[in-house]
Amino acid sequence: MAFEGLTERLQGTLDRIKGKGKVSEADVKEMMREVRLALLEADVNYKVVKQFINSVKERAVGQEVMKSLTPGQQVIKVVNEELQALMGGEQSKIAVADKAPTVVMMVGLQGAGKTTTVAKLANHLRKEHNRSPLLAAADVYRPAAIDQLETLGKQLEMPVFSLGTEANPVDIAKGAVEKAKEEHRDYVLIDTAGRLHVDEALMGELEQIKSEVNPAEILLVVDAMTGQDAVNVAESFNEQLDVTGAVLTKLDGDTRGGAAISIKAVTDTPVKFAGMGEKIDQLEPFHPERMASRILGMGDVLSLIEKAQTNVDEERAKELEKKMRSADLTFDDFLEQLQQVRNMGPLDDLLQMMPGANKMKGLKNAQVDESQLTQVEAIVRSMTKQEKDDPSVINASRRRRIAQGSGTTVKDVNRLLKQFEDMKKMMKQMSSMQKGKGKKKGKQMNPFSFMQ
Structure with missing residues (x-):
C-alpha cells in the first residue's frame, strides 16, 4: 500500500519523542534527520523536503513546543500540520462554472489512466453531486481509446460524444460542449490524447482545445507509481496549460507516495482526487488532513x-x-x-x-x-x-x-x-x-x- 514504508519510518521516529516531558534542540535535530531520510526515501522532491524540515524545525524549537505541557506530542502536532499544509492544507473541490455546462479537460501522459479516470469522475459527480455529465472521446490516436470510453459509458449508462478516429480533437471537444448545452448536461468531461512523453505536438493540440472550449477545470492525471517523474510531468503540463488540479492514479499500489506530497508544493496545483483502485467507484476526493493522518499512522477515521x-x-x-x-x-x-x-x-x-x-x-x-x-x-x-x-x-x-x-x-x-x-x-x-x-x-x- 502507498506510504507503508514512510509511515513505519515516521512512526518509529515520532514514537521516540512522543513521551518526552522535555524536548531539546538536539532531540528535534535528530528527529528531523530521520524525517528527512524517510521523506527522501519515499521519493518526495528534495526541495520540498528541505522546505518542510525548515518549517517544522522553526516551529518545533519555538515557544509553542518548548513551553507546552507535553512537548513530545506538540512536536507531532507540528509535523502533522506542516504535512497537511504541504499537500494543500484543505480539500480543493472540483470547479462549477457560472453557466452550465462546466467543461473539464482531462490531460496527461499515455498510460496514466486518463480514460478510466474520466469515467470514475463522471460516476463521482453523479453519485455525490447529483450531476449529469457527458463524456467526450477526443483521444483519436490511441487504438481503442474511443471504444474504451464508450464501453465505460455503457457500464455507467452515461452518454459518450464521439466523431470517430478521423475527426479533429478540437472539433470533437467543441461538438461535445454544444451537445451538452442541447441536452442540458451539467458537465462535459473531455478525454484528451496523451503521449509517452511531453512534446510540442501534444501541447499544441491541448492548447487549441483549451482556447476553443474555455474549460473551468484542467485536471492533470498522473500515475503515482512513477514517483518523482510524476512531479516533473506535472511541472511541464502546468507551464504550458495552467493546470487547475491533479488526479493521482494508482495510489493504492505499492507506491512510495512522494508524488502526493510533492505536487502541490512544486506546481502550486492542488491534488483534487486520488484513484484508490481499478473499480469505477474507487476515486476519492483528496483530503490533505486525512492523508497526513494516514501517513503518520494516525488512521483516517473520517473516510472510514x-x-x-x-x-x-x-x-x-x-x-x-x-x-x-x-x-x-x-x-x-x-x-x-x-x-x-x-x-x-x-x-x-x-x-x-x-x-x-x-x-x-x-x-x-x-x-x-x-x-x-x-x-x-x-x-x-x-x-x-x-x-x-x-x-x-x-x-x-x-x-x-x-x-x-x-x-x-x-x-x-x-x-x-x-x-x-x-x-x-x-x-x-x-x-x-x-x-x-x-x-x-x-x-x-x-x-x-x-x-x-
Whole structure:
C-alpha cells in the first residue's frame, strides 16, 4: 500500500519523542534527520523536503513546543500540520462554472489512466453531486481509446460524444460542449490524447482545445507509481496549460507516495482526487488532513465513517447492534453484516484507515484474502433456516452436508462454527461488563481470525 514504508519510518521516529516531558534542540535535530531520510526515501522532491524540515524545525524549537505541557506530542502536532499544509492544507473541490455546462479537460501522459479516470469522475459527480455529465472521446490516436470510453459509458449508462478516429480533437471537444448545452448536461468531461512523453505536438493540440472550449477545470492525471517523474510531468503540463488540479492514479499500489506530497508544493496545483483502485467507484476526493493522518499512522477515521454512511443501512445497523448486545445474533445477521462491510471496499484498504492498524498484532501488513470471505458466505448459504437460527442443531451429518454444499471441508465448517460461538460469548461478556455485572476481562479476538 502507498506510504507503508514512510509511515513505519515516521512512526518509529515520532514514537521516540512522543513521551518526552522535555524536548531539546538536539532531540528535534535528530528527529528531523530521520524525517528527512524517510521523506527522501519515499521519493518526495528534495526541495520540498528541505522546505518542510525548515518549517517544522522553526516551529518545533519555538515557544509553542518548548513551553507546552507535553512537548513530545506538540512536536507531532507540528509535523502533522506542516504535512497537511504541504499537500494543500484543505480539500480543493472540483470547479462549477457560472453557466452550465462546466467543461473539464482531462490531460496527461499515455498510460496514466486518463480514460478510466474520466469515467470514475463522471460516476463521482453523479453519485455525490447529483450531476449529469457527458463524456467526450477526443483521444483519436490511441487504438481503442474511443471504444474504451464508450464501453465505460455503457457500464455507467452515461452518454459518450464521439466523431470517430478521423475527426479533429478540437472539433470533437467543441461538438461535445454544444451537445451538452442541447441536452442540458451539467458537465462535459473531455478525454484528451496523451503521449509517452511531453512534446510540442501534444501541447499544441491541448492548447487549441483549451482556447476553443474555455474549460473551468484542467485536471492533470498522473500515475503515482512513477514517483518523482510524476512531479516533473506535472511541472511541464502546468507551464504550458495552467493546470487547475491533479488526479493521482494508482495510489493504492505499492507506491512510495512522494508524488502526493510533492505536487502541490512544486506546481502550486492542488491534488483534487486520488484513484484508490481499478473499480469505477474507487476515486476519492483528496483530503490533505486525512492523508497526513494516514501517513503518520494516525488512521483516517473520517473516510472510514463516510464509507460506512454510504454503504450501510443505518436502521438495519441499529437492529444488528441491539442483537449483538444481547448476543442474539443469527448466521443470517452475520452474513448481512459481512456483506455490508464488503460493500465498503477491499478489507485491507479499510484496515489501513484504522488508527495504529500497522502496529496492531495480527493486523500489521494484513493481507485480507477476499476468497476466504467468499468461502464463509458459501458455508452460511449452505445452511438451512433452522441451522442459521440455531447452530446447536448442526450435528456431524449436517456438517458433512454443509461442507459438500459449499465446496469446503468439514474442518472449514467446524472452524466457522467455533468462531461464531466465540464471537457470541465475547458479546455476552462485553454486554455484562457494560451493565456492571461482570468484571472479568473478555478474551481479545482478531475479527479476521476465521480467515487464518
